[in-house]
Amino acid sequence: MTFWAIIGFIVGGILSGVFVYLITRKVFISNQQIALKQAKIKAIAIEKEAEIKFQNQRIKLKEEEIELRKKYEDEMHKALKEFEEKSLEVDKKEFALSQKSKSLDEERRIFEIDRNSLLLSQQAIDDLKLKYQEKQNDLIEILSNYTSLSIDEAKSMLLVHLEDSLKIEKANLIRRYEQETKEDARRKANYIIALAASRYAGEYSAEKLINVVHLADDDMKGRIIGKDGRNIKSLEMITGVDVLIDDTPNTIILSSFNLYRRAIALNTINLLIEDGRIHPARIEEIYKKCENDMEQTILNDGENVILDLGLGYMHTELKKMIGKMKYRASFGQNALSHSIEVAHLSGLIAGELDGDELLAKRAGLLHDIGKALTHELGGNHVSIGYDLARKCKEHPVVLNAILAHHGNEEAKSIEAAAVCAADAISGARPGARKEVLENFLKRVQNLEKIALSKLGVKQAYVINAGREIRVIVRSDQVDDKETIIMARDIAKEIEMNLQYPGEVKVNVIREIRATEIAR
Numbered sequence: 001m002t003f004w005a006i007i008g009f010i011v012g013g014i015l016s017g018v019f020v021y022l023i024t025r026k027v028f029i030s031n032q033q034i035a036l037k038q039a040k041i042k043a044i045a046i047e048k049e050a051e052i053k054f055q056n057q058r059i060k061l062k063e064e065e066i067e068l069r070k071k072y073e074d075e076m077h078k079a080l081k082e083f084e085e086k087s088l089e090v091d092k093k094e095f096a097l098s099q100k101s102k103s104l105d106e107e108r109r110i111f112e113i114d115r116n117s118l119l120l121s122q123q124a125i126d127d128l129k130l131k132y133q134e135k136q137n138d139l140i141e142i143l144s145n146y147t148s149l150s151i152d153e154a155k156s157m158l159l160v161h162l163e164d165s166l167k168i169e170k171a172n173l174i175r176r177y178e179q180e181t182k183e184d185a186r187r188k189a190n191y192i193i194a195l196a197a198s199r200y201a202g203e204y205s206a207e208k209l210i211n212v213v214h215l216a217d218d219d220m221k222g223r224i225i226g227k228d229g230r231n232i233k234s235l236e237m238i239t240g241v242d243v244l245i246d247d248t249p250n251t252i253i254l255s256s257f258n259l260y261r262r263a264i265a266l267n268t269i270n271l272l273i274e275d276g277r278i279h280p281a282r283i284e285e286i287y288k289k290c291e292n293d294m295e296q297t298i299l300n301d302g303e304n305v306i307l308d309l310g311l312g313y314m315h316t317e318l319k320k321m322i323g324k325m326k327y328r329a330s331f332g333q334n335a336l337s338h339s340i341e342v343a344h345l346s347g348l349i350a351g352e353l354d355g356d357e358l359l360a361k362r363a364g365l366l367h368d369i370g371k372a373l374t375h376e377l378g379g380n381h382v383s384i385g386y387d388l389a390r391k392c393k394e395h396p397v398v399l400n401a402i403l404a405h406h407g408n409e410e411a412k413s414i415e416a417a418a419v420c421a422a423d424a425i426s427g428a429r430p431g432a433r434k435e436v437l438e439n440f441l442k443r444v445q446n447l448e449k450i451a452l453s454k455l456g457v458k459q460a461y462v463i464n465a466g467r468e469i470r471v472i473v474r475s476d477q478v479d480d481k482e483t484i485i486m487a488r489d490i491a492k493e494i495e496m497n498l499q500y501p502g503e504v505k506v507n508v509i510r511e512i513r514a515t516e517i518a519r
Contacts, residue, residue, distance in 0.1 A: 298323030
């Protein structure tokens, strides 16, 4: 049994091996056929791809050939066109040269004719001069024969008579043209001033001497006063303003002639009331903060004014001073409002006179810049403003306008003259400046009284809102040198006896008039 089993296993293994061999061989042959078919397919695809590439290359070569031929034809056409244009241009130039040559020949011919005519005219003039000299000699000889004068005496008499006649004619002509020129200038000036005043109407700003602070209740008054008045004393000492507390309900008053200090004090008190902590150390701390904030505020105000007027770059120090003028007043008129008004009017006047409108506006805005520093430095605002503007390298026209608007220097340009006129218009406009009428009239009367008390004074009158007095003297009693001494004496007496804001200009005028009536 075992033997036959082994034989069966061997036979089965042999049959299995034969079966596997046959299957493997069939699979191998099948794979070989598939690979052969795939190779044939790839060969066909490669052949087709090569053929397509060949066709594409032929098409590309054809296109390049066509493009090159077209480019060649275009270049040839362009070259031919340029050649034709150059040829035409050369022909035109040749024609122009020939025409110019003909024109030069014609001009040369005309010049020769004119030269000959001029020579003939000169000859005619010489002949006329000779005839005139002969006639003049005949006239002198006749005059000498009839008057028993020598030839030289007769000639001198004729020349004197002729000179007197010419002087009279010249004087009449000069007088007539002077009157016409003055009349035209007066009409033009009145027109420009009226036009400028009508085109600009500035805001009126009169400054008070107090600020009122409203409180939520009267208990806050006690906190502001503090124990034994320590808070209010510290507040007045630090801010430099008077704090007035009376029976008026829910109200305290800040009083000071310095608008800048008063504005800082007002902000300080408002912040203290809002904060609630009121004691000397806190007052000083809040004041420092408000002072720093005010510096930035005035810088921003100055920049806004310059931007509104379109003046371009300006030194930072000048910007601060422009903003600070908002807190300065003269005769009740806000200095910044006045300067802006003068800037607008100056621009309008300069524009009408064909001047530089922007430069006139700049000079008008800066003409009173010294008023921003008069409280700190003292002295004349004209000199202070001039030094500040020169330090900031402002335009010479601006410097001249600062000096000229109060007569310290003559106006040297249209723009400076426009600033002087605009300043006078702004200051003299009704309602622009306020002052107690009684005090003003009293000061005017005292000024005129001082001037009229001097020997030889004929008339004296105050103008320009009390800032100038004009004294007219008798020419037969006061000579030119004495007018200088009189002006100095009047100015000294005004300084010693009167109180007045700013300065008073004394003008002593001496003139001689000759009048004759033609009948």
